[in-house]
Amino acid sequence: MGFEVVKPGILSTLQDVGRYGYRKHGVIVSGPMDRFAHRTANLLAANTAEAATLEMTLQGLCLVAHREMLIAICGADMGAEVDGRSAPLWRPFIIDEGSELQFRYAVQGCRAYLAVHGGFRADPVLGSGSTYLRAGMGGYQGRALEAGDVLQVEDVVAGGFTVAEGEQELRSKFVSTNIRPPYQDNPVIRIVRGREKDLFTSSSWSKLLTQRYQVTTQSDRMGYRLSGEAELELQDGLSFEMISEAVATGTIQVPQSGQPILLMADCQTTGGYPRIGHVITADLPLVAQVKPGGFLRFQEITHREAQEQLLLQEMDLKLLEAGTRAWMRETGVWINRKGNGGHAAH
Incomplete structure (x- = not known):
């Protein structure tokens, strides 16, 4: 016992x-x-x-x-x-x-x-x-x-x-x-581009990286619903509804509301909304420690940089x-x- x-x-x-x-x-x-x-x-x-x-x-x-x-x-x-x-x-x-x-x-x-x-x-x-x-x-x-x-x-x-x-x-x-991890109430979270990033307007990508997003009370272990001042938009003629494809912890999907959903540990295996970005694995602990009402900002890095950050974190844990x-x-x-x-x- x-x-x-x-x-x-x-x-x-x-x-x-x-x-x-x-x-x-x-x-x-x-x-x-x-x-x-x-x-x-x-x-x-x-x-x-x-x-x-x-x-x-x-x-x-x-x-x-x-x-x-x-x-x-x-x-x-x-x-x-x-x-x-x-x-x-x-x-x-x-x-x-x-x-x-x-x-x-x-x-x-x-x-x-x-x-x-x-x-x-x-x-x-x-x-x-x-x-x-x-x-x-x-x-x-x-x-x-x-x-x-x-x-x-x-x-x-x-x-x-x-x-x-x-x-x-x-x-x-x-x-x-x-x-x-440098836990904060309002952290800057590093992301890489998602597979459907180019379906969005260039201004939408800029909005994602410049405005802050509040973690709403409709957030749980499945995902964080985020709220920003400006909605993210697809290019003319494109639909937010798409054939479902694989998603994972850290995937940032954008539904018709134009407000992102950041998928977390209990996320589904597939999703039917465009994936504009993905939080790097090394920064997921920072996201997990943000309370509802807190804010996130996103910063783009390359896949190589994301891999380097994960390797550095793994080395720290091994040491x-x-x-x-x-x-x-x-x-x-x-x-x-x-x-x-x-x-x-x-």
């Missing part, structure tokens, strides 16, 4: 890396909105990226720990507290059995991720435990968490870790701000992973998993 849910928050779900290999059958990928925060929290909790984390949106939940655990919180600052004392972000720490972990409204960002060593136990569907609410599958019974739910933890022996130099040593280690493992070995953070005989985390 891991945690019991006392208060569920606004929207709390279990997410792993996502459900891949089934898009051709119309099954979406899902997974975390902020993949950087999800992956980093898992690294700090000595997990692989595939382990399920708890994603909280806008307002976090209240949990009671049913055993001592090594955990980490990354992403939005939701004023987390353990038994009334401030809990750290972007660093591992130990929560004692019986302690209460309370999250509040997000003061910075929109989504926070809680990882526990071993990972949360999620219902697997088509190879993934990610929650897809519209289909009612994965996660915890295919739904958002509710008061009274009990979250199990995978593959951990009770009391299976010790910290040689005490919890203060854990608290002294954190993820450098140099590699964290973080290597550093975390080395530090755990050197300072005596020993984690017993089933069958590993009590060796240091790896």
